[in-house]
Amino acid sequence: MRYEALTQGLRRNEWLLTAHHEDDQLETLLLQLMRGAGVAGLAAMPRDAVFGAGRLVRPVLHESRAALESFARGRGLSWVEDDSNVDERFDRNFLRRRVLPVLRERWPAASRVASRSASHLGEARALLEALAVEDLARVSVEGGLVDLARLAKFDAARQRNVLRYWLQTRGLAMPDAVHLERIRVELAAARPDATPFVRWTGGEVRRFRGRLYAMRETTSKSKVPRDRQAWRWRGARHFELGGGRGLLRLVADPHGPLTAKSLPAVLWVGVREGGEKLALEVGGPRHSLKELLRVATLPPWEREVLPILFDGETRAAAVVAVADLLVAAAFRATGRPTVSSKRAKGRLRLVWEGRFC
Numbered sequence: 001m002r003y004e005a006l007t008q009g010l011r012r013n014e015w016l017l018t019a020h021h022e023d024d025q026l027e028t029l030l031l032q033l034m035r036g037a038g039v040a041g042l043a044a045m046p047r048d049a050v051f052g053a054g055r056l057v058r059p060v061l062h063e064s065r066a067a068l069e070s071f072a073r074g075r076g077l078s079w080v081e082d083d084s085n086v087d088e089r090f091d092r093n094f095l096r097r098r099v100l101p102v103l104r105e106r107w108p109a110a111s112r113v114a115s116r117s118a119s120h121l122g123e124a125r126a127l128l129e130a131l132a133v134e135d136l137a138r139v140s141v142e143g144g145l146v147d148l149a150r151l152a153k154f155d156a157a158r159q160r161n162v163l164r165y166w167l168q169t170r171g172l173a174m175p176d177a178v179h180l181e182r183i184r185v186e187l188a189a190a191r192p193d194a195t196p197f198v199r200w201t202g203g204e205v206r207r208f209r210g211r212l213y214a215m216r217e218t219t220s221k222s223k224v225p226r227d228r229q230a231w232r233w234r235g236a237r238h239f240e241l242g243g244g245r246g247l248l249r250l251v252a253d254p255h256g257p258l259t260a261k262s263l264p265a266v267l268w269v270g271v272r273e274g275g276e277k278l279a280l281e282v283g284g285p286r287h288s289l290k291e292l293l294r295v296a297t298l299p300p301w302e303r304e305v306l307p308i309l310f311d312g313e314t315r316a317a318a319v320v321a322v323a324d325l326l327v328a329a330a331f332r333a334t335g336r337p338t339v340s341s342k343r344a345k346g347r348l349r350l351v352w353e354g355r356f357c
Contacts, residue, residue: 016054018057018058029117160180224243228313255347258332279330309321
C-alpha cells in the first residue's frame with residue numbers, strides 16, 4: 001500500500017530516495033528465502049530501479065545500520081523509532097530481534113555477505129530478463145497475446161521465465177509458483193473447444209484458440225447493466241459504460257463510417273440478448289450477430305459484455321453498431337469522401353476507450 005501511494009505521487013523524472021541499508025537487505029533476502037522465492041525475489045532490493053514515472057534509489061544500501069547510526073549520532077541527529085518495530089508477530093521484526101543476532105554471533109559479516117549474494121542474484125535476474133525479452137518477441141502475437149504453439153518450443157524453465165516477464169509487461173501482480181505452473185500446464189492441456197482460465201489475486205490468464213490472454217479481471221455479466229441506457233450523443237460525445245468497460249466516444253474522422261445524419265438522435269446502449277441480426281452491406285443479407293462475433297474470433301467472455309448500440313429501447317430495435325467493430329449498413333455513411341471534401345467534415349467514428357479495464 002505504501003509503495004502504491006508513493007508510485008502515484010511520483011512525477012516524471014523525479015527520484016524517490018529511501019534509507020534502506022545492508023541489514024534491511026539481509027532481512028529481505030531471508031524473508032524471500034522463507035517464501036520460496038526464485039532468482040528475482042532473492043535478488044532482494046535493487047540499488048536503483050524504475051518506479052512509477054520516476055526512479056527509486058537506495059543510496060546507502062551497502063552501508064550497515066550500525067554505520068548509519070554512528071554517523072547520525074556523531075552529528076547530533078535524532079530520529080523517531082516506530083513502536084511496531086518491536087512487535088514480533090511481524091516476520092521482519094522476528095528475524096531482526098531473534099534470528100539475526102544468532103547469525104551474527106557465528107558470522108559477524110552476515111549482512112555484508114548477503115548483500116554481495118543479492119548483488120550476484122541481481123545480475124542473474126538481469127540476464128534472465130534479457131532472455132525473456134527475446135523469447136517474448138518470439139511467442140507474442142498481435143494484441144500482446146502469447147501463442148501456445150510457439151511457447152511449447154521452449155523447455156519448462158524457459159516457459160516459466162517468459163510467462164513471468166509477459167505478466168509483468170501486462171502490469172499484473174505476479175502469481176505464485178503454483179498458479180504460474182497451472183498457467184503453463186493446464187491451459188495448454190485443456191481440450192481444444194474449452195476456454196480454461198487460471199485466476200489469482202491480482203489477475204487472470206485465459207486461453208482461446210491457442211492463445212493466452214492476460215487481464216486484471218474478466219468483466220462479469222453480473223456487473224454490466226442489463227437494461228439499455230439512453231445516449232443523447234449530440235449533447236455528450238462520450239458515454240460511460242458500466243462494469244469496468246471504459247467508455248464509448250464519437251470522434252471526428254474524415255474516413256469514419258458514420259455521420260450525424262446517419263445516426264438517430266438517441267442511441268440505446270446495451271449488450272447482446274440473443275437473436276440480433278444486421279446487414280453489413282446495403283441490400284446484402286442479414287447476418288446473425290452471434291455468428292459475426294464468432295467469425296471475428298472475439299473471445300467468448302468478451303462477446304457477452306460487448307457494448308452494442310441500438311436505435312431504440314425495445315428488443316425489436318435495430319442494431320446500429322457493435323462497439324467499434326461493426327456498423328450496420330442501414331446506418332453507415334454513404335460515399336467515400338477524401339480528406340478535402342466537404343462531406344468529410346461530418347464523418348464520425350465510434351471509439352471504445354478503456355475496454356475491459
